[in-house]
Amino acid sequence: MLRSHIERFLEEDLGEWDDSTSIVPDLNVDAAIISKEDCILAGLEEVSELFEYLDVNSEPLFDDGEYATAGAEVMSIQGSARNILRGERVALNILGRMSGIATLTRECVLRAQKVRVACTRKTTPGFRYFEKKAVLIGGGDTHRFNLSGAVMIKDNHIAIMGLEDAIKEARKRASFTKMIEVEVEDLDTMIRAAELGADIIMFDNMNPEEIKRGVAMLEEMGVRSGVILEASGGINPGNLEAYASTGVDVISMGALTRGARWMDFSMEVRNR
Known part of the structure; x- marks a missing residue:
C-alpha cells in the first residue's frame, strides 16, 4: 500500500482535530483483531502496513486467502494505545471490505468450476486496486484494471x-x-x-x-x-x-x- 493511500485513509477518518483518541493516556497496550464470522481473509497485508506507518507492531496470524472461522484471532497488535485507536476503524474497514469481496469471489469460483471468474470496473472510486486485489486473493481474475488495460x-x-x-x-x-x-x-x-x-x-x-x-x-x-x-x-x-x-x-x-x-x-x- 502506498504511503499516500495510508495518509489519505487516515486523514479521512481522523479529521482536523481528533479529540476521541487524544484523551486516551499514551500507554503501550496489547490488542487483537477478531473475525466475527467465517470468511476468506483479505487485507491483512494492508492493515500491517497501516500499523507500521503508525509505529505499532502487528503480527498477522493468518495469510491473505486463508479461511478464518468466527471468533478467530487474525492479528495481534502491540504499541501506543492512541495510535492503535487511530488506526482501528481504517484497519477494520479495509479488512471488512476486502474479505467480503474475497469470500464472495471464492464462492463463485467454486460454483463456476473450470470457467474463469473475473470482476469488472464497478469499483469504489479510490479503492479499486484493493477491491481487485481482493478478487485475486479469492481466486478470481482482475480483468482490466482501467481503460488502458x-x-x-x-x-x-x-x-x-x-x-x-x-x-x-x-x-x-x-x-x-x-x-x-x-x-x-x-x-x-x-x-x-x-x-x-x-x-x-x-x-x-x-x-x-x-x-x-x-x-x-x-x-x-x-x-x-x-x-x-x-x-x-x-x-x-x-x-x-x-x-x-x-x-x-x-x-x-x-x-x-x-x-x-x-x-x-x-x-x-x-x-x-
Missing part, C-alpha cells in the same frame, strides 16, 4: 462509429500487445465481430440458452478456438452455474464488488 468496444462505441470502424481504429491506435474485446448483445453482432477479428467476444446481458447457440455457431464457423468468449451482465451466484455451462471461457461479474457484503471484524484491547 485493453480495448473494449461497447454498445456506445458501436452506436457512435459502427463496429467495423471501431475495430479498425482500435487496430490502428492500440499497441499490438493489447487485446480487442467486443461487447455483443445479439448473435448477428457476434458473427460480425468474429469475422472482423475480435480477440475477445463478450456476450452482454444474454441468457444462457442464447449464449450456447452463439458458441455452437462459432464452432460451426471454425473460429471458436481463435477467440476468447466471455459472458457478463446480470450474473450472480444464483445463476452462475447456468452461465458456466454455456461453453464460455470467462464469466465477468460486477456482483463480485457491487454485491459483496462486508465481513464483520472487531478489535479488542487486552490490557492497560
